[in-house]
Amino acid sequence: MKSKNYGKRRISVAPMMDWTDKHCRVFHRQITRHTWLYTEMVTTGALLHGDVPRHLDFNDEEHPIALQLGGSDPADLAKSAKLGEQWGYDEINLNCGCPSERVQKGAFGACLMAEADLVADGVKAMRDAVAIDVTVKHRIGINDIESYDFVRDFVGTVSEAGCQTFIVHARNAILKGLSPKENREIPPLKYDFAYQLKRDFPNLEIIINGAIKTTAEIDLHLLHVDGVMLGREAYHNPYLMADFDARYYADGETAVKSRAEVVEMMMPYIRRQLALYGRDGNGLRLNSITRHMLGLMAGLPGARGFRQVLSDSKKLATGDPALLLEAMQRMSL
Numbered sequence: 001m002k003s004k005n006y007g008k009r010r011i012s013v014a015p016m017m018d019w020t021d022k023h024c025r026v027f028h029r030q031i032t033r034h035t036w037l038y039t040e041m042v043t044t045g046a047l048l049h050g051d052v053p054r055h056l057d058f059n060d061e062e063h064p065i066a067l068q069l070g071g072s073d074p075a076d077l078a079k080s081a082k083l084g085e086q087w088g089y090d091e092i093n094l095n096c097g098c099p100s101e102r103v104q105k106g107a108f109g110a111c112l113m114a115e116a117d118l119v120a121d122g123v124k125a126m127r128d129a130v131a132i133d134v135t136v137k138h139r140i141g142i143n144d145i146e147s148y149d150f151v152r153d154f155v156g157t158v159s160e161a162g163c164q165t166f167i168v169h170a171r172n173a174i175l176k177g178l179s180p181k182e183n184r185e186i187p188p189l190k191y192d193f194a195y196q197l198k199r200d201f202p203n204l205e206i207i208i209n210g211a212i213k214t215t216a217e218i219d220l221h222l223l224h225v226d227g228v229m230l231g232r233e234a235y236h237n238p239y240l241m242a243d244f245d246a247r248y249y250a251d252g253e254t255a256v257k258s259r260a261e262v263v264e265m266m267m268p269y270i271r272r273q274l275a276l277y278g279r280d281g282n283g284l285r286l287n288s289i290t291r292h293m294l295g296l297m298a299g300l301p302g303a304r305g306f307r308q309v310l311s312d313s314k315k316l317a318t319g320d321p322a323l324l325l326e327a328m329q330r331m332s333l
Contacts, residue, residue: 006064006090009165009207010248011218011241012036014231015068015093015137023273024292025062028234030265031257032241034249037065041095043108044071044080056087059269066091068137070098072108072118074125081126081134092126094119096138099173099183110173113142116154120161127162135165137209140193141172148193155197155204165205167229168194184211184231195224215240215247222248237298259296259331263324266293270321286323287316293324297331305330 013020013028015038025037042055047069058065067084069092071077081092095103096112096119103109112119119136126134136158140151155166171187178186189210198206207227212218218228234241242256257265270289277284290310297303309315309327316323 006036007034007249009036009205009227009229010222011244012038012066012167012207012227012229013234013241014038014209014229015040015066015095016231016235017041019235019292021292022058022062023289024235025065026059026269027262027266027289027292028238028241029061030262031238032244034064034245035241036091037062038093039065039067041068041070041098042080044069044073044076047080047083048076052083056083056089058087058089064090066093066135068093068095070095070103070108072112072115072122074118074121077122078125078129082129085130085132089132091133091135092130093135093137093167094122094126096136097169097173098180099139099175099178100180110139110142111175113138113150113154113173116157119154120158123158123163124161133165134163135167136163137167137169139169139171139173140190143172143175145172148196151193152197152200155201159201159204164203165207166197167207167209168197168225170194170208170210191221191224198225213237213240215243218248235292236295238293238295239298259300260328262296263293263328267321267324270324274319274321285316286319286321290316290324300331302331 012035017040020038020040028037046055067089069077069080071080084092095109098109100109123134123136138154170189170191170193173183174187191208194206194208206225207229208221208225209229209231212221212228212230213233221228239259246256273284273289294307294310297306306327309323309330
């Protein structure tokens with residue numbers, strides 16, 4: 001069954017390993033109702049041979065939400081995409097951009113950009129298996145390939161398999177010699193490559209990603225492409241997203257929540273999660289949720305004190321969500 005139509009992906013939050021888990025996404029959802037959220041990358045092997053509920057469980061309030069898959073075998077991708085659809089995800093996204101050595105050893109991620117036909121086969125297999133959207137997140141090149149023609153041909157080949165949405169991280173991926181962190185910072189940004197893709201493929205949905213930090217930058221990019229995906233800025237400065245619903249998804253639901261209201265809205269969720277999974281050493285730890293909230297007060301007087309309270313190991317060990325209220329007392333809101 002096709003998921004509810006949540007509208008265009010004007011703004012989205014990137015899949016980020018170890019960060020965009022379900023607790024992070026619920027927190028982000030308190031700030032913005034319509035921004036698209038993406039899971040951490042989940043490999044096909046983890047789904048086909050591992051604990052499916054652990055990898056795919058999410059909360060209803062997270063919609064619209066996309067499952068990002070890592071893999072290269074079309075049959076495995078199709079089976080994994082079907083699982084994602086059955087669990088209720090609104091989109092399946094294929095990772096063709098991660099440069100880590102672990103991903104390269106599995107022959108997927110950014111190295112797939114050198115195998116556009118294989119990516120196209122994977123996309124077709126997934127589209128045949130599910131009714132929800134299948135999208136691709138990719139770089140503009142790999143290693144020393146600097147030509148725009150490379151990414152143009154990649155998108156052209158994959159789009160022929162039916163993919164209509166491409167999320168363009170506007171940097172090359174250097175497969176040897178740079179860490180994933182360095183790959184997010186050292187290769188130069190070439191936003192114009194993403195702009196040119198939209199001109200060359202006007203019927204495709206082109207979303208740009210890469211070191212975008214302000215609404216002014218978002219507005220500029222939206223003059224050229226269909227959507228913007230935020231990465232680490234959304235994590236470290238999440239309240240940037242507070243006016244996104246009104247600014248980019250104007251539909252009458254334009255009230256902006258205060259930071260204090262966001263904290264208050266997280267309290268029932270934290271209590272439910274602790275009740276479901278326990279507070280002992282084998283269960284859910286309070287820090288598993290509150291660590292994603294450290295940046296909520298970024299830029300405000302008292303923000304350091306807020307972070308210190310939420311990072312206090314002794315206080316966290318009590319498992320008492322009232323810790324958030326104590327942290328709020330450090331602020332002047």
